[in-house]
Structures are given as C-alpha cells and as structure tokens.
Amino acid sequence: MKPMKISLKLDLICSEDAIVSLSFRTGEETQRPLTALEQQVKEQLQEYFEGSRSSFDLPLAPEGTDFQKLVWEELLKIPYGESRTYSEIAVAIGRPKASRAVGNAINKNPIAIIIPCHRVIGKDGNLRGYAGGLELKEMLLRLEGNLS
Numbered sequence: 001m002k003p004m005k006i007s008l009k010l011d012l013i014c015s016e017d018a019i020v021s022l023s024f025r026t027g028e029e030t031q032r033p034l035t036a037l038e039q040q041v042k043e044q045l046q047e048y049f050e051g052s053r054s055s056f057d058l059p060l061a062p063e064g065t066d067f068q069k070l071v072w073e074e075l076l077k078i079p080y081g082e083s084r085t086y087s088e089i090a091v092a093i094g095r096p097k098a099s100r101a102v103g104n105a106i107n108k109n110p111i112a113i114i115i116p117c118h119r120v121i122g123k124d125g126n127l128r129g130y131a132g133g134l135e136l137k138e139m140l141l142r143l144e145g146n147l148s
Helices: 037-052 066-074 086-092 098-109 135-144
Strands: 010-014 021-026
Touching: 010 037, 021 037, 066 086, 066 098, 086 098
Parallel strands: none
Antiparallel strands: 010 021
C-alpha cells in the first residue's frame, strides 16, 4: 500500500444514520459544521487515501432498484487489492447473462469509493468507465496495489 496524495472534491449526503450518497462534486462547496457521521466518513476516507485503511466501517443506505442494490452489495464483497469483471459480478449475483445490466447498475452507484465500483474492470483487463474518470480509477487501483 503506497499512500497517495489525491485531491478530490466530494459531495456527501447522509440521513441521520447512514450514507445515502457520495459523489464527485460538480458545484461549489458550502461550509457548514459536519455531523458525527460526516466526520467519520471524512476520517475514514483520509485513512484510505493515506494507505492505512483497506475497508470502511460506515452505515450505507444507497437508493436504487432492487437489482442495483444487489449489484452494489456484490461490489462490497470485492476485497481490497482485487478486481472483478462485469461478467464475474453477473455470475455472482445469479444473472450470468446480465453483464450489461450490471454495468448500468455500477454506473448508477451512488456511493463512490466506499462501494468500490472502481474495482470492476473489463473482461480483457482494461479499465472501463468511472464517474471520477479513468485516471482516478487507475490511481485508486494502484493505491490498493491492484495495478503495478
């Protein structure tokens, strides 16, 4: 694990007791005091990027269809430092012919980084789309020791 200096702008939305969304910021930042949960998210993300955290211990409540939630739950099972293909995810959820639908569900992942959609790659080993851009996807995989 190599610590990396990455500057990201993220938008975090929490209910009273769970993360609902963590996305890449597109607008201006607003300053306000952080809730206890928001502070916990910030600390765990900092530890992850410093290389001292390989998993997150945060309550999640992503909103989506039952199929999307099934895919996102499977993404949470991908160990740090490993990757899976879209077809492997499809097989794991019992829908072996649904690789394209899996890709669409991954594209709708509302909790970036924590639900590790960056760990899903193409069958040929190439990196495929990522909301934060392929450069960031590559950096996250390198951080986790999944790319040399």
